Amino acid sequence: MPQTLRALGRRLRQTFGISAPRMAVRTRLSWRWRAFALLGGLALIAGMWWWGFDFGQFLGGFNRSAVAEKQARLEADAATLKDENIRLRAKLAELESELNVTHGAQTTLSRQALDLQNENTQMKEELAFLRKLFSDTGKPGTVTIQRLTAEKDRDDVYRFSMLVVRGGNPSDEFSGQLTLLANVAAGGHNSTLTLPDDQPDTAPALLLKFKYYQRVEGTFRVPNGAQLKSLQARVVEPGQATPKATRSLNLT
Incomplete structure (x- = not known):
């Protein structure tokens, strides 16, 4: 009888005592919750990576907003220069047209001046000829x-x-x-x-x-x-x- 009690006590100690094996109680989660948890973890990791990248750029002297502002300013300057280029091209075409008209008018005036000069020379020659002719003509009526x-x-x-x-x-x-x-x-x-x-x-x-x-x-x-x-x-x-x-x- 005493041996039986001792054996029972030893078994109880093995089961509920300090040397008893540990038990873990786990809660079973569905695959949906596990997927949500995985996506949340990935989003958290990506956000931390992006924050770290942005913060690293800031520490390195790179300011994204300043770069965006400078890019916008450069685009505005490029648009202004493009408009100015179009305006200057139109002005150049207008000046070339005026130059062609002026050159044509000068050519016409030069030709007219040359024609008048030749006509004037011819008239002078004819006048000299007529004077000589009248002085050399014969009697009246010829x-x-x-x-x-x-x-x-x-x-x-x-x-x-x-x-x-x-x-x-x-x-x-x-x-x-x-x-x-x-x-x-x-x-x-x-x-x-x-x-x-x-x-x-x-x-x-x-x-x-x-x-x-x-x-x-x-x-x-x-x-x-x-x-x-x-x-x-x-x-x-x-x-x-x-x-x-x-x-x-x-x-x-």
Whole structure:
């Protein structure tokens, strides 16, 4: 009996005594709570990492807000410079257009000035010629043809010019008409054109009415492919068969 009690006491000590094995009471969590806990832990770790990164940049002299402000200022400056560039390009195009207009006007004025200078020189030469001509003219009533010219103006068209001058110091006007005899060659054959009879549209240019002198200019047509060989001008008074003056021009 005493042995049995001792054995029972020893078993109780082994079970509930200091040397008894430890027991752990654990609460069983579902997988949802475990997932939430895991995500929360990861978020906490990421936040701590980001805070540490930002704090490390701050300690290293890097200020994110200052950089963002500087970037915004640089973007604003770039936009301003872009607008200024567009404005300057438009101004440059306007100035180039004005320069082209000015250059064109200067070119036109230079050409007009040169034409006027040439015309002035020609008028001076003609004035000197007329003075000499009047001083050398014969007795009053004589008529002469001076400076007879003829040149090709375009295909099958020739331009002529001459100066008809009266001698002396006439007091009345001379009235008459010029007659042109144009000798032309085409295809190995020669023919003569009589103006204004063969081309009535030339009659107005051949009418004469002047006191001292008259410049006569005009054009006439020749047959297709024909070449002008010679030209003769005659001054004829109304009702007179004999020419009052004659001048010939040989072009060959």
